[in-house]
Amino acid sequence: MTKNDWHEAVQAVSDAELASLGEPPTDEEVLAFSRGELTGVAEARVREYLVHVPELLDALTAPFPPEDAPSVLTDAEVAGDWKRIRAPIKPARPWYIRKGWAIAASVTALALGGLLMESHQTNRRLEHELAEPRTNLDNRLLLPDGERGLGEDRAATLPGGNADFVFAAALINAPRYDAYAVALLDLATTPSRLLYSANGLRRHTDNTLTIFVPRAFLPAGRYRLVIYGLQESRRDVLATYTLRVPRN
Amino acid sequence: MHIGGWSAGGRIPSFEDLYQRYYRRVVSYVMNCRFSRDDAQELTQEIFIRVLTHMDTYRGDSEWNFIQTTARRHVSNEIRRLHAKKREAVMSAVHELAHDLEDKALPADLKIERHEAMADRQRKLRAAIAQLPPGSRHAFILRMKGKTYKEIAHICGITDVAARARFHEARVRLKAQVGEDPPGGDDDKE
Numbered sequence: 001m002t003k004n005d006w007h008e009a010v011q012a013v014s015d016a017e018l019a020s021l022g023e024p025p026t027d028e029e030v031l032a033f034s035r036g037e038l039t040g041v042a043e044a045r046v047r048e049y050l051v052h053v054p055e056l057l058d059a060l061t062a063p064f065p066p067e068d069a070p071s072v073l074t075d076a077e078v079a080g081d082w083k084r085i086r087a088p089i090k091p092a093r094p095w096y097i098r099k100g101w102a103i104a105a106s107v108t109a110l111a112l113g114g115l116l117m118e119s120h121q122t123n124r125r126l127e128h129e130l131a132e133p134r135t136n137l138d139n140r141l142l143l144p145d146g147e148r149g150l151g152e153d154r155a156a157t158l159p160g161g162n163a164d165f166v167f168a169a170a171l172i173n174a175p176r177y178d179a180y181a182v183a184l185l186d187l188a189t190t191p192s193r194l195l196y197s198a199n200g201l202r203r204h205t206d207n208t209l210t211i212f213v214p215r216a217f218l219p220a221g222r223y224r225l226v227i228y229g230l231q232e233s234r235r236d237v238l239a240t241y242t243l244r245v246p247r248n
Numbered sequence: 249m250h251i252g253g254w255s256a257g258g259r260i261p262s263f264e265d266l267y268q269r270y271y272r273r274v275v276s277y278v279m280n281c282r283f284s285r286d287d288a289q290e291l292t293q294e295i296f297i298r299v300l301t302h303m304d305t306y307r308g309d310s311e312w313n314f315i316q317t318t319a320r321r322h323v324s325n326e327i328r329r330l331h332a333k334k335r336e337a338v339m340s341a342v343h344e345l346a347h348d349l350e351d352k353a354l355p356a357d358l359k360i361e362r363h364e365a366m367a368d369r370q371r372k373l374r375a376a377i378a379q380l381p382p383g384s385r386h387a388f389i390l391r392m393k394g395k396t397y398k399e400i401a402h403i404c405g406i407t408d409v410a411a412r413a414r415f416h417e418a419r420v421r422l423k424a425q426v427g428e429d430p431p432g433g434d435d436d437k438e
Contacts, residue, residue: 001369001428009373010392013385016378024328027321034402043405050403051386053331054395055282057403059323064316065276072276072285082267085293 018052025049027060034061138163141208142225143170144239155222155244164215167241168208169227174238177229180209187222187242195223199230220247263300266311271296274319281323291326295319376425380418387414388422391432 025033025046032038033046034057050057073081138159145154158165169182180201185192195217201209209227225241274295278288299318380388383404390400400411415432422430 001373001426003431005366005369005373006430007392009370009377010389012370012374013377014389014393018331024331027324030324047403047405051389053327054390054393054399054403056324056327059281059327060320062277062280064319065273065280067273069273069276071272072279073272073289077289078268078271081271081289081293082264085267085296 014052018049021045021048021052024053024056030056030060134164136163137166137212139166139168141168141170142241142243144172145242147172155242157244157246158218160246162215165213165218167211167213167225169211169225169239169241171203171207171209171227171238174207174229176203177231177236177238179230180238181228181230181235182209182211183226183228184213185224185226187224192224201227218243218245220245263296266299266315267296270312270315274315277319278323281327283323291323292319295322298322372426376422379425380421384414384418384421387411388418388430388432391415 022045029038029042029046030050033043033050038046071078138161140156140158142156179199180203181199182197182201183194184196186195201211203209211225221244223243223245225243227238227240229236229238271292274292275285275288278291278295279285283291295315295318299315302318377385377388383406386404387400390403391397395403397408397411397415400406400415401408404411404414406414419430419432
């Protein structure tokens with residue numbers, strides 16, 4: 001029997017036993033075993049594996065050679081290996097390009113974060129505003145077109161400022177209907193564009209219908225408010241009100 | 249971290265600096281883990297590429313610690329991968345041996361006899377080793393893999409003296425079984 005015969009036999013027995021074992025232990029398990037932190041089945045499992053693969057324990061626990069240890073490689077080998085390492089690596093881009101990308105990404109992230117925060121704050125502010133009392137509303141009694149004299153500009157001019165409007169649209173000599181509806185048209189386009197409509201308006205005892213319009217809803221321009229009377233399937237135009245919102 | 253010679257404020261070493269400073273030590277470490285010189289160089293090149301590509305996980309402590317951790321992880325994974333491959337090959341190796349004996353065109357009967365004798369020796373040795381009590385068998389396997397009694401004791405969870413005793417017991421049993429002294433006696437390394 002030669003030494004090789006023995007080594008070959010040992011390796012074969014070891015490989016066969018290893019093949020019967022389950023999954024290999026993780027690095028953390030081997031390190032815990034090495035520190036004596038495992039017990040019972042867990043310890044036995046790692047031990048069994050390390051009997052056949054002791055180099056795994058070496059790989060994880062053996063100290064690295066000291067700095068002044070004699071080199072196993074010549075300078076030429078080290079230089080050759082450096083060329084091989086460099087080959088698959090793309091050359092680094094100039095620092096100002098790398099930094100430029102990083103800065104652009106940071107600025108974009110900051111801007112998006114800022115917008116998101118602003119959006120949240122706006123939502124919260126609006127929710128808050130809607131829930132609290134409003135003051136300084138601009139109450140406007142609107143007379144129907146044809147009831148405001150014969151001037152060239154038949155539009156009712158709304159005042160400037162920031163106050164929201166409460167329109168009281170007056171119905172003059174209009175018959176009573178089951179229900180009323182309103183439409184607000186933008187006259188800047190032909191045909192005019194419908195901005196808003198609603199059914200179910202209530203006619204007050206003084207023959208007016210009340211409509212709240214935030215100032216922001218009516219930028220400078222000309223608009224027409226139309227009041228309809230709803231009776232069964234009929235929809236009759238009862239009055240129109242032409243409005244002009246001047247530039248502030 | 250970058251591959252060129254520039255470094256921010258001169259404090260962060262370039263990748264080439266790290267390579268020049270630590271490459272040799274990592275190759276030596278890998279060779280100590282029972283890899284051949286060529287394999288160690290190849291593995292170490294992979295380790296340095298990992299160091300470069302995983303610098304985002306580098307937390308600013310010693311760069312040598314970072315390289316050591318990367319190296320240990322890479323080598324341990326490689327060891328597991330090789331042994332998993334070996335596990336898959338165990339059954340096919342048995343098949344290949346039989347195939348060699350039956351089908352390989354051997355020119356002379358003598359060669360066939362030699363081959364059969366070798367296979368017979370192996371069967372006998374393997375059977376003798378496999379029949380050892382587990383403790384002795386493990387000590388014998390580890391000793392044959394070049395481990396010291398201290399290392400055997402650590403892995404088997406016994407004292408150095410017990411490790412030596414188990415190995416001795418294995419040798420005595422094997423000698424009785426196959427009629428020859430196994431290698432790895434007390435004259436070898438402790």
